[in-house]
Each structure stands twice: as structure tokens, then as C-alpha cells.
Amino acid sequence: MRTRTRLRSWPAALVVSGMLLTACGGNGATGSSATEKDAPDDGTLTGLMTLTPGACAGGAPKGSYFRMISPGGKPDKGPFVKNGDSLCTNKEYSLLAPGTDGGLKLGAFQEFPQPAFDAAGNGKAGSVLKPVKFFGIDFALACPKTDAQTKAATSAPMLKVDGAGKVTGTLSCWQAAYNNAYYNQGAPKPDGSNPGFTSTGVTGTYDKASGKIVLSWASTIVGGAFNNFGGSWHLEGTLATP
Amino acid sequence: MVPLTRSAAATARSWPWWVALGVGVALALAPVALQMFSRGPGGAAMLADFEPYMQPKVIQEFHGYVDAVDAGAQELQSRSRFVAASRLGMPADAFNTEYSALVQFEKDWPRARDDMRVLLDTIGANIGNYGSVAALPSFRLFPYFFVLPGLMIAGVAVVGLRRQRTGGSTRSPARGLAVLGVALIAAPLVFQMFSRAPDGERMLDEFRPLMTTERITTVQGYFVTMAGGEAAVRGQLLPALDRAGVAEAERRALLPKAYGFTEVWTRMANQMAPMLAAMNDNLTRYNGLLALPPFGLFPWFFVAPGVFLIVLGVLTTRTTPLATGREADDMPDVRKPLLLPVPSKEI
Numbered sequence: 001m002r003t004r005t006r007l008r009s010w011p012a013a014l015v016v017s018g019m020l021l022t023a024c025g026g027n028g029a030t031g032s033s034a035t036e037k038d039a040p041d042d043g044t045l046t047g048l049m050t051l052t053p054g055a056c057a058g059g060a061p062k063g064s065y066f067r068m069i070s071p072g073g074k075p076d077k078g079p080f081v082k083n084g085d086s087l088c089t090n091k092e093y094s095l096l097a098p099g100t101d102g103g104l105k106l107g108a109f110q111e112f113p114q115p116a117f118d119a120a121g122n123g124k125a126g127s128v129l130k131p132v133k134f135f136g137i138d139f140a141l142a143c144p145k146t147d148a149q150t151k152a153a154t155s156a157p158m159l160k161v162d163g164a165g166k167v168t169g170t171l172s173c174w175q176a177a178y179n180n181a182y183y184n185q186g187a188p189k190p191d192g193s194n195p196g197f198t199s200t201g202v203t204g205t206y207d208k209a210s211g212k213i214v215l216s217w218a219s220t221i222v223g224g225a226f227n228n229f230g231g232s233w234h235l236e237g238t239l240a241t242p
Numbered sequence: 243m244v245p246l247t248r249s250a251a252a253t254a255r256s257w258p259w260w261v262a263l264g265v266g267v268a269l270a271l272a273p274v275a276l277q278m279f280s281r282g283p284g285g286a287a288m289l290a291d292f293e294p295y296m297q298p299k300v301i302q303e304f305h306g307y308v309d310a311v312d313a314g315a316q317e318l319q320s321r322s323r324f325v326a327a328s329r330l331g332m333p334a335d336a337f338n339t340e341y342s343a344l345v346q347f348e349k350d351w352p353r354a355r356d357d358m359r360v361l362l363d364t365i366g367a368n369i370g371n372y373g374s375v376a377a378l379p380s381f382r383l384f385p386y387f388f389v390l391p392g393l394m395i396a397g398v399a400v401v402g403l404r405r406q407r408t409g410g411s412t413r414s415p416a417r418g419l420a421v422l423g424v425a426l427i428a429a430p431l432v433f434q435m436f437s438r439a440p441d442g443e444r445m446l447d448e449f450r451p452l453m454t455t456e457r458i459t460t461v462q463g464y465f466v467t468m469a470g471g472e473a474a475v476r477g478q479l480l481p482a483l484d485r486a487g488v489a490e491a492e493r494r495a496l497l498p499k500a501y502g503f504t505e506v507w508t509r510m511a512n513q514m515a516p517m518l519a520a521m522n523d524n525l526t527r528y529n530g531l532l533a534l535p536p537f538g539l540f541p542w543f544f545v546a547p548g549v550f551l552i553v554l555g556v557l558t559t560r561t562t563p564l565a566t567g568r569e570a571d572d573m574p575d576v577r578k579p580l581l582l583p584v585p586s587k588e589i
Contacts, residue, residue, distance in 0.1 A: 070466075081466055084469060084472070084478075120508050136504075227458070
């Protein structure tokens, strides 16, 4: 009888333990504030990654930008689709600018507005990034809890930095809304897979002294009108230091 | 006369029931063997996704978009350099360099136009065939059209066998077999499968060149081509004319078709991109349907077993020649000999 009681009680004990752990510092959707700690002992980065706007003055793009990879292309070599609405001379680059939240919230979700599109199919989300004109139609970015394309659960952006300043992490919630359709652009995908040239995760660097953070990854579009196209993403910004 | 025992008669007449049982089991298992439980609902989902585009009005509208882009492309090819030279003071060579995206569009468009027209024509030509398939019972129910009659046939056959062994009357199950046979023959007639199923087969066949990853990727490329041309006009050429002091009314008069292209582009992208998405997202389902036996054969999958069942039903009710050369009828009482000497009336 005693053994049976113990067996019955262990799931409850696990649940209670999990709740306590979460309450004591779990990295849930609400996230902990940036001022608590940006680089805890395990290297997890939290807080708002304030994005540096992209710019093309002088030729090579700086700051945050995106390139669309053609089917069969590679993230580093392309071929890349030339965005006729790009502000750069090299129209392969589409510049990104921070949205109303200032950028990407680490450890938290940033949802699409409802409705997510206007009558012309322009994406309306503007919290992470300002919508970007792409061939006459705006694409907008968000980091929703549920992938709007596949309805799969995503995970909040999670980044860790090692002692050398190397950043690794996952960003499965990164999603574009364009022309009345959604396209997951995360790495890995919400189910943990890496189809096509999708990166296993995001990589980059973090300078704790200056707070400068650089992230890059690539993600293949699976399904829809742009199946097998994809995005090469480069985000630069700052993360408030403790 | 030698009395015929029950066991001898049963052995001689049981084979029609066993065959009927086999037919029933085969029908019931056919959907499993043909993966109909996944392919059927997949086909239903594909038909639902295609439905918005299998309308004459929609295809006509899409043709209109292609025509508008084509008119713009032809006008740009014939007039844009003249307009650039006369209003911007830009020679043709400089134009070709400055407006390289437009030059690329002019080069790629004729092939894109022709191919997109073929695509739309193929879809348009199959609207009737699509209608025939859509008028059939839902593909989700498809496997059950085999499973349910199969189980019923098998059940009747089992009843027939059991009654035969216990000496009961087999007339009712024999009639049941015949009724099921008639129902199987009637089903394709009721659902007009003899005309609709071949229409579906034609549609699947004619969509073969469209429903491939390569073809869809090619069409995706056409949208990139068009988008590049449209952006060059809207974002480059027209603003340059504006900056050069050419008023909008004059710009519209100079390049009316190019304006039309830019004005139709968003609607075209809004409406045609989802069609491309529907094609792409249904490739697996389409190939699943292709992997099924040809649709034209499906009515016969009901009629053939139906006829067979009727024959079996008749066979089970008729006396069967035995090894002894005698015939036996039903055996109401196993303890009695089946054949008794009958006194001749002449005696």
C-alpha cells in the first residue's frame, strides 16, 4: 500500500516542483525584465533586443536587413530575389527597422494584430519591425505563440551567450505576414525541424560591455505560394546590460 | 435409391458462400490496400482547396490580369525608351542600364505570359470535369463505399455458411447476396459514376503537367518576374518622370497600359498567389489520387462484384450436382435423408 501511494503521488510532486521552478525564474511568455539580469549564470539572455535600423549608405548594408533566397539557393550565396522596392542599390537587401516595441523581446511572444492584414494584403504587425515594402505589398513580422501557418506551438525567442560572447539560440516563432498569407521564418521550425536551408538555430555575438548583439539565421519557407523560397536574416541591436 | 447425407450436400454447395465471403473481405480491405483512408480525405481536401479557382468567372478574371500585364509589357517595350529619351533626356543605352529590372522583365515576360495562359487554359478547360468530380459523394466517404458493402456481404456469407452447416434455410442470405449485388450495381448508376469518374480521371490527367514541384517553382518565378517589372515602373520610372516635372495626367497619357499594370498588380498578387499556394500545398494529395486505380475503373469496382454476387446468390439457391450425380436442395431436417424414392404415378 505504501508503495502504491508513493507511485500515485509522484506526478503531483513533479507538477508542484515545476510550478515552483517556474515561479522562481521560469522563462515563460511574460519573461523577466531586462533589468533583472541579462546574462544569468547559464548565459540566457533576456529583455528587449533593441534593433538597429538597416542602412545601405556606402554600398554594403549595415544594421538589420533581410534577403530572400530563391528556390535551390543557399543562404550565403543565393541566388537572392531582388526586391524592386528595396531602398538599397543592391536590391537583394531589404532593410529592417524597429517597430513600436523597439525590437525583439527575448523570452516573450509578440503577437500579430487582428486583423493581421489590410484590404490589399499588406501585413499590419508593427511591434517587432516596421512593415517592409516587398514588391508593392508590405510584409510584417511577429513572434506569435501559435504559428499562424501551421497552427503549431512555437517557443519564445531563447538566446544564450558563452564566455567568449558567442550567441546561440532558437527563434521558432519568427513569422512573416505577406499578401494575406503567413510564412514561418524561424530557426528551427516550431516542430524542431530544419527543412531546406533552415538553420538549426540562430547564431551571433554579444558584447556584454557595449550590449551590442548580432544575430543571423536562414529559414526555408514550407508550403504556400512561396514554397522553397526562404529568408536570410541579419539582426543587429543592443541588449540592455544589467 | 441411396439416401444422400447432409454432410455430403453441404460440402458440395458451400463454395458460393466462401466465394461471397472472399468478395466481401476483399471489398472491405480494398481501401486499406489502396490507402483510401488517407487518400480519400486528401482528395476531398484538394477539391475543397481548388474550388475557389474552378470557376469560369475567376479564370476569366485571371486571364484579364495576364492581359493587363501583357499590355503593359508591350507598351513598355515600345514606348518606355522614347518616353525616357523625350522626358528624361535619357538615351536608350543608359535606360537599359538604369532600368535593368525592366529590361529583365521585358525579356522574361513573353515566356511567362504564354505559360501562364496555358496554365489558366488548362484549369479553365477542366472546370466541367471538376464539377463532375465535385458532384460525386465526398471523397472522405470513399473508403466506406467499399468497407460497408464488403462487411455486409461478408456478414451475409457467414450467415449463409452457418445456416448451411446447421441445416437452416439459406434462402434469406441468398436473397441478401442478390440484393447487395443489385445495390452494388445500382450505386454507380445512381451517382452517375460512369460519366463523372472518367471526367475526374481526365482532370487528374490534364493537371499532370501543372502539378509538379518544378512547374510550380517556374510559375513562382513568373511572379518574381512580374513583381520586378511592376516595381521598376511604379518605384522607378514613374517617380523619375514625376521628378522631371511630368504631371500625372501626362504620365498616364504617355504610358496608360503601364499604369494599368501597376494598378492591377496588387489584386493579381492577392488573388493568384493563393491559387499557386493551393496547387503547391496539394501536390501530395494530388499524387495520392494519381496512385489510386484510374477513376474510370471505379464504377466497375462496384458493378463487377455486384454481378458476381447475384450469380453467387442464384447458385446458392439452386441444387448443386454432387459427386454421386444427384442434386440436393435445402436441408430443412438433417436427420432425414435429402432424397427419397418417389413413387411413380404410373405405377
